[in-house]
Amino acid sequence: MNVLATAAFENAVRNPSNPDHLMVIKDVPRRIRIYANDTLLADSTNALRVLEIGKSVYDPVVYIPKTDLTAEFEPVEKSTYCPIKGDASYVALDGDEIGWVYEAPIEMAGLLKSHFAFWPTKIRLVEGD
Numbered sequence: 001m002n003v004l005a006t007a008a009f010e011n012a013v014r015n016p017s018n019p020d021h022l023m024v025i026k027d028v029p030r031r032i033r034i035y036a037n038d039t040l041l042a043d044s045t046n047a048l049r050v051l052e053i054g055k056s057v058y059d060p061v062v063y064i065p066k067t068d069l070t071a072e073f074e075p076v077e078k079s080t081y082c083p084i085k086g087d088a089s090y091v092a093l094d095g096d097e098i099g100w101v102y103e104a105p106i107e108m109a110g111l112l113k114s115h116f117a118f119w120p121t122k123i124r125l126v127e128g129d
Contacts, residue, residue: 013108015083023052023084025111033126044068063115085109098122
């Protein structure tokens with residue numbers, strides 16, 4: 001790995017049992033709005049972007065604080081576990097699963113606590129004003 005890449009991952013959150021599985025959490029410096037069709041789901045200037053490398057390089061995911069949600073979501077009876085984030089709970093909008101949240105992430109992913117992410121194929125994300 002070159003010096004630039006090494007510096008970029010210096011503060012990465014790493015899977016203790018697989019150091020090649022890691023994520024970097026970055027503040028999003030601009031306003032984020034998320035829509036499902038014409039319904040505004042979230043409007044935030046406090047979003048986080050997660051860049052994750054695991055079995056492959058995953059597409060970046062934007063996480064929105066619960067306080068910046070503008071829609072009501074229903075819980076879905078589903079959960080998954082990530083070794084660098086913890087247990088995710090899933091949410092639906094009008095009966096359609098649309099995203100997930102880490103209400104109690106593991107300590108090393110604490111920045112993601114109560115932040116919601118959405119399936120990119122089900123939303124439209126607008127970054128900037």
